[in-house]
Amino acid sequence: MTSLDLGGSVDAVARRVLGWRLVSTVGGVTVEVMLTEVEAYGGDQDPASHAFRGRTKRNGSMFGPPGTLYVYRSHGIHWCANLVTGTVGDPQAVLLRGAEIESGRSQVEARRGRQSYLTDGPGKLAQALGISGDLDAHLMTNPPLILCAGELPDDYEVEATPRIGISKAVDGRWRFTAGTG
C-alpha cells in the first residue's frame, strides 16, 4: 500500500481524510467504510483536546507517530477512535465521527444490534468497526484496522462547521462533514 499523506496542519488533514476508506478485519470479519465526518483536535493549542494539559497515561498514543490510532473511553461506556496526525511529540488528532458503510453492513448491524443509526456518532462508529481499548496505539497501516487514501465521490461536498459535544473552544470551524448536500 502507498504511504498515507498525513502532513500539514491538523485541520488540513481532517479535511483531506474525508472520503478515505477504513477497513476493519477485527474478529475475522471485514467491514469497510468511507469517512464522511471528522473533527480536528489541535493538541496543546486546543483547550478541547485531551492532550491540552500534557501527556498522560490515557492520551499517550496521541503523542505517537502519524497514522497511530488513539482510542479513548467516553462517559465510561463508549469507545471513540482518533487518527493521530502531526509529528511525534506533537499531539494532534482527528476524531472519527461518522462514516458510510461500503461493505460488511450486515456485520455492523449484528455488532450494533440494530439496523439504523449505525455510524452516526463516534461511539457507534467505533463499535461498528469493532474498535475497542485494546486497539489503542494501533498503527493504521496494519491489520486488523487499515486506513486507505481515497477520493470523495463527485457528488459529495465538504462543509466546515463548529465542533459539537464539547464545552470549550466551540467557536472553531474544525468539524468537517461530507455530504451530498
Place this chain on the structure above:
DNA sequence: TGCACGATCACCT
C-alpha cells in the same frame, strides 16, 4: 483516598 468531570447514546414525549 476522594471528588468532579466528560470529544455520548438511547429512550421518552
Place this chain on the structure above:
DNA sequence: GGTGATCGTGCAA
C-alpha cells in the same frame, strides 16, 4: 428535542 445513565481518568489534599 430534551433528559438520564454510567465509569474511568485526572487532579488535589
